[in-house]
Amino acid sequence: MSEDLASSMDTPRRSSRAGGVTRLADELNLEIQLADGAWKAIGVDPEQLARKSVTATLAVAARLDHLPNLPARIEVGVRFTDDQEMRRLNAVYREIDSSTNVLAFPVSASFEDLAAEIQRAAPGGILGLGDVVLARQTICREAEAAGKPFSDHLCHLIVHGVLHLLGFDHDKEEKAKKMEALEIEILDSLGIANPYDETRTRKNE
Secondary structure (H helix, E strand, C coil): CCCCCCCCCCCCCECCCCCCCCCHHHHEEEEEEECCHHHHHCCCCHHHHHHHHHHHHHHHHCCECCCCCCCCCEEEEEEEECHHHHHHHHHHHHCCCCCCCEEEEECCCCHHHHHHHHHHCCCCCCEEEEEEEEEHHHHHHHHHHHCCCHHHHHHHHHHHHHHHHCCCCCCCHHHHHHHHHHHHHHHHHCCCCCCCCCCCCCCCC
């Protein structure tokens, strides 16, 4: 679940359907957990960044042909934690004894499972997609090493995690290319430059 993906601009095909995103920003049930109080000292509003990143991701995903129509009422959990907890989670769920930047825990393991969950969802009910967990120290180190604004890197990782909740993965090269192309598109909609372009500059500065 790292962001080490292949670099490609192979953009997935779009559908003309609108999905359920018209009122998504108002009806997104974002469950925020601030497990590490040091997030408050970084100088960014993690909840605000999470809301805009999750909303932008769902808006783009709702237009993809191979995803079912997403309902307007969606629930996503975002947990802001530290390297210590992330290391424990990584060890338990991935058998890797180290921290990482982001982990995603989807309710549905595939596009097919997600479609089935939507079919089972009660009309007007909330569809839970799962949880995204982010490690403060690792993200800080990565942003500093890459010369990226911390807020841009954090948004990128939230987008990456939510795409995992929607069934996307990068375990094979073709999947990685499609996922990366979506990340670039979503971040562009947020005014954030292509994070895979080493000559990037932040937009709107």
